[in-house]
Amino acid sequence: MYAVIETGGKQYRVEVGTVLEVEQLEAEAGTSVTLDRVLLVADGDEAAIGRPVVDGATVTAEVVAQGRGDKVIVFKYRPKARRRVKKGHRQDLTTLRISDIAFGGRSAAESARKAADDRRTERERLEEAAAKQAAADAALAAKLAAKAEPAAAEPAAAPKTAKARTPKAAKAAAEPGEAAEATVPEAPAKAPRRKTKKDE
Numbered sequence: 001m002y003a004v005i006e007t008g009g010k011q012y013r014v015e016v017g018t019v020l021e022v023e024q025l026e027a028e029a030g031t032s033v034t035l036d037r038v039l040l041v042a043d044g045d046e047a048a049i050g051r052p053v054v055d056g057a058t059v060t061a062e063v064v065a066q067g068r069g070d071k072v073i074v075f076k077y078r079p080k081a082r083r084r085v086k087k088g089h090r091q092d093l094t095t096l097r098i099s100d101i102a103f104g105g106r107s108a109a110e111s112a113r114k115a116a117d118d119r120r121t122e123r124e125r126l127e128e129a130a131a132k133q134a135a136a137d138a139a140l141a142a143k144l145a146a147k148a149e150p151a152a153a154e155p156a157a158a159p160k161t162a163k164a165r166t167p168k169a170a171k172a173a174a175e176p177g178e179a180a181e182a183t184v185p186e187a188p189a190k191a192p193r194r195k196t197k198k199d200e
Helices: 108-153 167-174 176-183
Strands: 002-007 010-015 019-023 032-035 038-043 046-049 058-068 072-078 083-089 092-103
Touching: 002 092, 010 019, 010 092, 038 092, 092 108
Parallel strands: none
Antiparallel strands: 002 010, 002 038, 019 092, 032 058, 038 046, 058 092, 072 083
């Protein structure tokens, strides 16, 4: 919800929490003021336009501080008349923080508070679900670790050897020291050399 207010001959668009500087109002810092010159109030798609002001609409603001604005130089002169006038001006300002916009039994501050509570409730619900999931993950990890410990304590089983196809292979498997010798194939016997004329 937002509103358009008029104060000090100027118009301002405000929402709850808006901080703005207006021309000086007769109020001390820390007090609340009510602005009745509300020209427009809008809430979502609904809007009420005043002619010139909206009946029953009020904007409440808290006075944050009283101060003065930046200096503005005003310089006047008339050519060929030797007339020069230089003045400085600092406008007295009041800093306001909008605390509520009320119209037709609705309050912008109350709506903002309910929305904040809903967001907080949703965040707490998500945090609770995340905590439950983390606890379940931790329990599962502990269970898996407990199962892994007995398996690690047992000695590793000897690998199974393939069945020997021949008696030589079986003997080589039974005697590991002689395995290299058993597996090497024997060289074929050389045929006797024929006698040639040179040999005779």
